[in-house]
Amino acid sequence: MQSGAIDCDIHPSVPSMAALTPFMEPYWREQVAVRGIDGLDLSSYPTHAPDAVRADWRIAGQKPGTHLEGLRRNALDGFGSCLAICNVLYGAPALFNRHFATVLARATNDWLAAEWLDREPRLRGSITVAPQDPAGAVAEIERRAADGRFVQVMLLASGDAPLGQPAFWPIYEAAERCKLPVGVHAGSTYRHASTGNGWPSYHLEDVAVRAQAFQGQLLSLVHEGVFTKFPTLRFIMIEAGFTWLPNFLWRANRTWRGVRAEVPWVDRPPAELIRERVRFTLQPGDAPPDAAGMERVLDQIGSEDMLLFSTDWPHWQFDGDDPFPAGFSPARRRRVMLDNPLATYPSLQQVTA
Amino acid sequence: MARHVIAAAADIPPGGRKIVTVQGREVGVFNLGGEFYALLNRCPHQGGALCLGRQVGLVTSSEPGRYDYSRPGEMLKCPWHGWEFDIRTGQSWCDPDDLRVRRYTVQVEPGEALAKGPFVAETFTVSVEQDYLVVEI
Numbered sequence: 505m506q507s508g509a510i511d512c513d514i515h516p517s518v519p520s521m522a523a524l525t526p527f528m529e530p531y532w533r534e535q536v537a538v539r540g541i542d543g544l545d546l547s548s549y550p551t552h553a554p555d556a557v558r559a560d561w562r563i564a565g566q567k568p569g570t571h572l573e574g575l576r577r578n579a580l581d582g583f584g585s586c587l588a589i590c591n592v593l594y595g596a597p598a599l600f601n602r603h604f605a606t607v608l609a610r611a612t613n614d615w616l617a618a619e620w621l622d623r624e625p626r627l628r629g630s631i632t633v634a635p636q637d638p639a640g641a642v643a644e645i646e647r648r649a650a651d652g653r654f655v656q657v658m659l660l661a662s663g664d665a666p667l668g669q670p671a672f673w674p675i676y677e678a679a680e681r682c683k684l685p686v687g688v689h690a691g692s693t694y695r696h697a698s699t700g701n702g703w704p705s706y707h708l709e710d711v712a713v714r715a716q717a718f719q720g721q722l723l724s725l726v727h728e729g730v731f732t733k734f735p736t737l738r739f740i741m742i743e744a745g746f747t748w749l750p751n752f753l754w755r756a757n758r759t760w761r762g763v764r765a766e767v768p769w770v771d772r773p774p775a776e777l778i779r780e781r782v783r784f785t786l787q788p789g790d791a792p793p794d795a796a797g798m799e800r801v802l803d804q805i806g807s808e809d810m811l812l813f814s815t816d817w818p819h820w821q822f823d824g825d826d827p828f829p830a831g832f833s834p835a836r837r838r839r840v841m842l843d844n845p846l847a848t849y850p851s852l853q854q855v856t857a
Numbered sequence: 858m859a860r861h862v863i864a865a866a867a868d869i870p871p872g873g874r875k876i877v878t879v880q881g882r883e884v885g886v887f888n889l890g891g892e893f894y895a896l897l898n899r900c901p902h903q904g905g906a907l908c909l910g911r912q913v914g915l916v917t918s919s920e921p922g923r924y925d926y927s928r929p930g931e932m933l934k935c936p937w938h939g940w941e942f943d944i945r946t947g948q949s950w951c952d953p954d955d956l957r958v959r960r961y962t963v964q965v966e967p968g969e970a971l972a973k974g975p976f977v978a979e980t981f982t983v984s985v986e987q988d989y990l991v992v993e994i
Binding site: 670728729732733758760761762763764765768769771773 | 913916917918919920921922923924925938939940941950951
């Protein structure tokens with residue numbers, strides 16, 4: 505399959521802490537060894553869970569997502585993608601020790617550059633940062649921005665505080681200055697309940713409630729005034745789904761019209777801000793079963809610019825060779841696979857031009 | 858289009874309002890600092906009695922945490938869903954180009970002039986000593 509797509513979400517995985525220590529200062533190498541620190545995978549996809557890797561992509565004896573040849577074969581060649589953006593889900597954003605968090609974020613980025621980006625020219629990366637240490641996060645963004653292969657700053661959808669709040673603004677200021685969008689990836693620090701009603705009992709509840717976290721973050725970004733304060737900054741909601749948008753956008757607009765005086769800096773309807781400034785990856789989606797249903801959803805969302813192609817390799821979100829649900833014509837596919845990603849990530853334009 | 862005498866000017870002091878019925882239509886008449894404005898008492902959204910809503914100021918902002926408050930009492934919030942309308946223009950704040958409430962011209966006329974007609978004063982007697990509010994509907 506030769507699609508020329510830009511895959512906006514794939515997941516190389518850190519095999520173990522031993523892969524990252526070469527990128528740490530001696531003090532931290534020793535700390536990792538003395539304290540036996542390892543296994544800081546963000547456990548959205550536990551290694552042995554069925555959805556951690558698609559069955560036909562599993563490589564015996566290999567931790568999912570650790571094999572470059574597997575990535576080339578299944579993610580790049582398999583879908584004919586010309587570029588793919590690597591989102592590494594490892595522990596830096598979740599640590600309480602902000603100093604080590606920043607060290608780990610930096611090591612994760614160094615490792616991604618050396619072990620993946622240097623070895624495969626079709627790969628791009630997201631900058632892992634530790635938002636617990638805003639100054640360290642800013643320094644890391646500035647350090648990576650010179651390397652055009654890093655195309656966005658990545659944050660988790662469920663951290664310690666709503667993402668619109670001013671504690672995060674130094675990160676946004678740096679991202680905007682460096683012309684990098686901010687990707688918000690599904691995932692959590694796993695110390696706050698996954699629902700607004702407290703901890704659910706079952707794993708399936710954690711999975712099904714995920715859109716709620718993104719909805720909360722979108723409301724926070726809009727109403728705290730992030731889009732007003734940073735007029736060119738864009739956000740990408742990664743693994744958020746998107747078919748819930750019509751109801752959500754309508755409700756956000758309805759509420760704003762009635763009580764907008766509480767947040768006068770939101771001087772446009774929230775749906776208009778979100779359509780202009782926020783993008784969503786394709787997989788995993790909650791698509792209706794037929795083309796007519798998708799047509800209605802896209803019509804109600806009111807924009808065809810918002811969707812970005814993604815496979816979520818190696819996670820098991822769909823079967824077969826086609827990541828698109830029903831309702832995507834060739835012209836619409838082209839927008840999602842190429843036009844929209846290029847418009848979203850300025851640094852990709854230089855490569856494909 | 859006829860001109861209707863709807864109240865004595867002194868009946869609606871600055872900051873005050875009065876709901877009147879003219880040719881079967883309810884109209885809210887507002888006095889903003891000595892200037893009179895009249896709006897149809899029907900919200901263009903879903904038909905709420907807009908002119909019974911709370912009068913508030915206009916708040917705008919150029920950045921988070923900043924509140925620029927002006928024109929106290931010149932915005933009208935619909936009692937049903939809280940949408941704000943500019944009493945002077947009838948425009949909604951949320952969608953000023955496409956969503957506005959019907960407004961009518963109000964003029965202050967001396968009772969002496971009104972006595973000559975052609976005006977309709979349906980509910981009260983006009984006296985030559987007072988000024989009156991005249992709405993064109």
